[in-house]
Amino acid sequence: GSARFGLAYDESQADETRIEQRMRVNITGIAETDAGVKLEARFRLEANEDSHANDISGRGPGAAGFAVSYGGLRVDVGNVSNVLDSGDQVDYYGYGIGFTSFLEANSNFNGPATGFGADSKDFTTIKARYTVGDFSASVSYKETRAQAAVAVSPGVGGSLAVAADEEWQLGLGYTLANGMAIGAVYSDTDSAGDYWVLGLNGTAGAVGYTVMVGDGDNQQDVSVSASINYEVSSATSIRALVADGGVTGADTAYGLGFRHGLGGGVTLAGGVGSDSSGNTLADLGVSFSF
Amino acid sequence: GSARFGLAYDESQADETRIEQRMRVNITGIAETDAGVKLEARFRLEANEDSHANDISGRGPGAAGFAVSYGGLRVDVGNVSNVLDSGDQVDYYGYGIGFTSFLEANSNFNGPATGFGADSKDFTTIKARYTVGDFSASVSYKETRAQAAVAVSPGVGGSLAVAADEEWQLGLGYTLANGMAIGAVYSDTDSAGDYWVLGLNGTAGAVGYTVMVGDGDNQQDVSVSASINYEVSSATSIRALVADGGVTGADTAYGLGFRHGLGGGVTLAGGVGSDSSGNTLADLGVSFSF
Amino acid sequence: GSARFGLAYDESQADETRIEQRMRVNITGIAETDAGVKLEARFRLEANEDSHANDISGRGPGAAGFAVSYGGLRVDVGNVSNVLDSGDQVDYYGYGIGFTSFLEANSNFNGPATGFGADSKDFTTIKARYTVGDFSASVSYKETRAQAAVAVSPGVGGSLAVAADEEWQLGLGYTLANGMAIGAVYSDTDSAGDYWVLGLNGTAGAVGYTVMVGDGDNQQDVSVSASINYEVSSATSIRALVADGGVTGADTAYGLGFRHGLGGGVTLAGGVGSDSSGNTLADLGVSFSF
Numbered sequence: 001g002s003a004r005f006g007l008a009y010d011e012s013q014a015d016e017t018r019i020e021q022r023m024r025v026n027i028t029g030i031a032e033t034d035a036g037v038k039l040e041a042r043f044r045l046e047a048n049e050d051s052h053a054n055d056i057s058g059r060g061p062g063a064a065g066f067a068v069s070y071g072g073l074r075v076d077v078g079n080v081s082n083v084l085d086s087g088d089q090v091d092y093y094g095y096g097i098g099f100t101s102f103l104e105a106n107s108n109f110n111g112p113a114t115g116f117g118a119d120s121k122d123f124t125t126i127k128a129r130y131t132v133g134d135f136s137a138s139v140s141y142k143e144t145r146a147q148a149a150v151a152v153s154p155g156v157g158g159s160l161a162v163a164a165d166e167e168w169q170l171g172l173g174y175t176l177a178n179g180m181a182i183g184a185v186y187s188d189t190d191s192a193g194d195y196w197v198l199g200l201n202g203t204a205g206a207v208g209y210t211v212m213v214g215d216g217d218n219q220q221d222v223s224v225s226a227s228i229n230y231e232v233s234s235a236t237s238i239r240a241l242v243a244d245g246g247v248t249g250a251d252t253a254y255g256l257g258f259r260h261g262l263g264g265g266v267t268l269a270g271g272v273g274s275d276s277s278g279n280t281l282a283d284l285g286v287s288f289s290f
Numbered sequence: 291g292s293a294r295f296g297l298a299y300d301e302s303q304a305d306e307t308r309i310e311q312r313m314r315v316n317i318t319g320i321a322e323t324d325a326g327v328k329l330e331a332r333f334r335l336e337a338n339e340d341s342h343a344n345d346i347s348g349r350g351p352g353a354a355g356f357a358v359s360y361g362g363l364r365v366d367v368g369n370v371s372n373v374l375d376s377g378d379q380v381d382y383y384g385y386g387i388g389f390t391s392f393l394e395a396n397s398n399f400n401g402p403a404t405g406f407g408a409d410s411k412d413f414t415t416i417k418a419r420y421t422v423g424d425f426s427a428s429v430s431y432k433e434t435r436a437q438a439a440v441a442v443s444p445g446v447g448g449s450l451a452v453a454a455d456e457e458w459q460l461g462l463g464y465t466l467a468n469g470m471a472i473g474a475v476y477s478d479t480d481s482a483g484d485y486w487v488l489g490l491n492g493t494a495g496a497v498g499y500t501v502m503v504g505d506g507d508n509q510q511d512v513s514v515s516a517s518i519n520y521e522v523s524s525a526t527s528i529r530a531l532v533a534d535g536g537v538t539g540a541d542t543a544y545g546l547g548f549r550h551g552l553g554g555g556v557t558l559a560g561g562v563g564s565d566s567s568g569n570t571l572a573d574l575g576v577s578f579s580f
Numbered sequence: 581g582s583a584r585f586g587l588a589y590d591e592s593q594a595d596e597t598r599i600e601q602r603m604r605v606n607i608t609g610i611a612e613t614d615a616g617v618k619l620e621a622r623f624r625l626e627a628n629e630d631s632h633a634n635d636i637s638g639r640g641p642g643a644a645g646f647a648v649s650y651g652g653l654r655v656d657v658g659n660v661s662n663v664l665d666s667g668d669q670v671d672y673y674g675y676g677i678g679f680t681s682f683l684e685a686n687s688n689f690n691g692p693a694t695g696f697g698a699d700s701k702d703f704t705t706i707k708a709r710y711t712v713g714d715f716s717a718s719v720s721y722k723e724t725r726a727q728a729a730v731a732v733s734p735g736v737g738g739s740l741a742v743a744a745d746e747e748w749q750l751g752l753g754y755t756l757a758n759g760m761a762i763g764a765v766y767s768d769t770d771s772a773g774d775y776w777v778l779g780l781n782g783t784a785g786a787v788g789y790t791v792m793v794g795d796g797d798n799q800q801d802v803s804v805s806a807s808i809n810y811e812v813s814s815a816t817s818i819r820a821l822v823a824d825g826g827v828t829g830a831d832t833a834y835g836l837g838f839r840h841g842l843g844g845g846v847t848l849a850g851g852v853g854s855d856s857s858g859n860t861l862a863d864l865g866v867s868f869s870f
Binding site for chain 2: 027029030031032033034035037039041042043045060061062063064066068077078079118120121122123124126143144145146147152153154155157162
């Protein structure tokens with residue numbers, strides 16, 4: 001599990017400062033056959049602040065995600081990441097700013113990333129990844145089947161109608177001899193058209209970096225981003241991020257943050273930045289794993 | 291905990307094939323007094339596919355079940371099985387077909403079986419079982435008290451009115467010297483009248499079998515069923531099931547399945563069959579415990 | 581975790597006797613920095629009977645509570661106790677009667693105590709406690725920010741409007757050389773005015789005692805209470821409680837109970853009493869921790 005709390009500032013909110021609060025517990029079951037095939041199942045319990053109004057609540061368990069892995073092959077089923085979210089080939093989120101990662105490399109990208117969480121889903125995702133040497137390929141299929149609306153009645157929360165949709169994603173990645181990884185993800189969704197992302201990331205001494213470019217039918221301009229992490233010492237790092245492009249009128253997003261390890265799995269972190277709507281964001285707090 | 295996933299087919303559904311997904315975690319607390327009285331409490335977290343429409347979600351913890359046991363006596367209270375569900379005297383479910391047990395021995399029976407789960411209940415069940423030598427007796431009492439309807443309003447999910455109801459069940463069982471167990475359960479529910487079941491089960495070499503007959507005020511014909519399991523090898527078994535009778539117009543239900551242990555608590559299983567409505571069902575998948 | 585079950589009687593209910601059922605599991609994450617700062621996060625899963633109508637259900641995880649402690653200082657944030665509930669300086673609940681503590685020392689007090697639980701909250705609480713030698717001081721701040729009402733619609737449970745509110749509490753405590761602790765809590769809530777409580781508690785041989793007096797803008801008469809626990813033997817204790825005052829027309833509340841340890845963390849307990857509305861209450865059951 002993991003937890004974090006601290007202060008977060010968002011210029012766009014009526015109550016600008018909130019007390020950020022999050023606790024996450026993943027419950028994971030693992031089994032391995034005599035032949036070495038590994039099976040996993042997991043779901044998540046989570047508690048958060050609900051908004052900037054100081055209201056707090058817990059939720060979960062969410063829908064479960066399953067995985068089968070054997071040698072270089074891994075198949076995920078259920079409440080699982082699609083290729084773009086998975087980071088299999090492209091690091092879509094880069095080096096996030098602040099202890100809440102309020103700004104990430106995907107800031108000005110409209111890519112259809114779907115991930116695991118403590119919630120329910122209207123769809124089931126299947127993803128397969130195959131790794132051989134320095135090369136990897138992933139493919140995911142996410143199918144939403146049509147559902148009729150359900151009216152609210154005593155004991156029945158009701159739901160809106162769900163439209164059928166299909167999404168295919170393909171990812172290809174290659175790691176160079178110097179450790180630099182290059183990757184591409186192509187996505188085709190019935191409801192939202194095509195999307196493609198090219199990414200590059202690696203480390204050079206104390207510096208880690210990500211560079212990404214992408215575009216799709218759901219945005220007007222090409223999106224670009226770069227993020228960097230510099231290890232000032234064994235405990236302290238500074239990170240910076242910039243992203244631009246996307247929908248018409250989007251602002252350049254940028255941010256600067258730091259992380260400082262306190263030992264025992266505890267990290268003090270914070271940052272300040274501006275998002276693609278031009279709002280100033282900042283945070284400062286601690287996170288820890290257990 | 292346990293988990294399973296795979297494919298399930300149901301002819302009666304608009305989307306005939308679903309991706310079966312289930313993860314279950316029972317959280318159990320145990321304490322034992324100096325005098326050797328064992329106390330248990332448990333509740334369940336679970337995630338499932340919700341329907342054949344690919345929607346998935348988690349739920350729980352459900353209501354808790356408690357148990358006190360000492361010597362041959364065990365008392366269960368709360369969200370617990372009644373006598374028919376418990377298997378104390380009659381194996382009401384037999385050898386189920388498929389990795390989801392889509393067809394079980396109770397297929398054509400309308401018996402009032404109530405079990406533990408990740409849900410809430412409108413009633414509280416109390417069951418006592420006493421075992422002495424080869425003989426066992428169980429009695430359960432399930433009381434539903436009247437509740438007024440609650441209207442839906444902001445923050446209140448509402449509920450339908452609950453009618454008062456009472457159910458008594460009595461089970462008697464005896465195990466013969468050759469390991470064959472014979473048992474009977476009698477149930478009397480205010481709202482649904484009488485029900486009785488006679489069962490017989492055991493193993494002979496590589497063969498396990500269950501035979502059951504039952505009838506009640508809520509069905510027109512006597513119900514019968516037989517299920518069999520044959521251990522082909524130490525890892526592989528084949529099972530078959532047939533059930534008939536019940537309500538007017540019910541079809542004969544039958545099925546054939548297999549289970550194959552892969553080691554490490556992982557089982558590959560599948561089956562095909564036809565239910566009491568004449569629909570073809572089939573599944574194939576893996577299950578594992580952790 | 582902990583669990584309890586048994587019988588509880590309440591004269592004021594239509595169904596006077598209920599089957600008390602409770603199971604609680606706190607999930608706690610702990611980390612400690614190299615400098616010795618301890619961080620904690622926790623949330624709770626819980627199952628209970630819902631009412632005297634035999635309906636039972638589970639809930640949670642609730643909102644999370646966080647804590648940072650270092651030396652004599654401890655700061656709690658989120659779903660946490662305010663000063664009055666915490667027991668830091670005043671034991672607001674004393675020696676409760678019965679295995680469900682159906683009657684506690686705060687019976688005739690209207691003090692604004694807020695605690696941790698398996699539920700969500702409309703507010704966030706921050707409490708700091710500092711202990712130095714025999715002296716301790718605590719201060720808590722609980723802020724509720726205004727929220728607009730949300731209408732019920734499919735998939736949206738809705739909520740009533742929440743009014744802004746602020747509460748400050750200050751507690752001071754001192755422990756005498758003989759172990760007797762004296763403490764005071766002062767509370768100021770925008771919506772409910774002032775409240776103060778003075779308490780005294782300690783042990784003398786086999787006897788434990790609490791005495792408390794309090795008053796506030798939300799009640800007409802000064803409230804007083806005393807509770808006592810007498811250890812008859814190493815396993816068995818008897819406790820008694822009396823409380824009076826509070827709102828106009830409140831009855832004197834009183835009760836008598838016992839606890840008997842059965843070993844292994846199991847306790848048999850029960851009691852009988854009368855609450856501030858003049859209703860007779862009683863219970864008998866077991867509780868255990870695991």
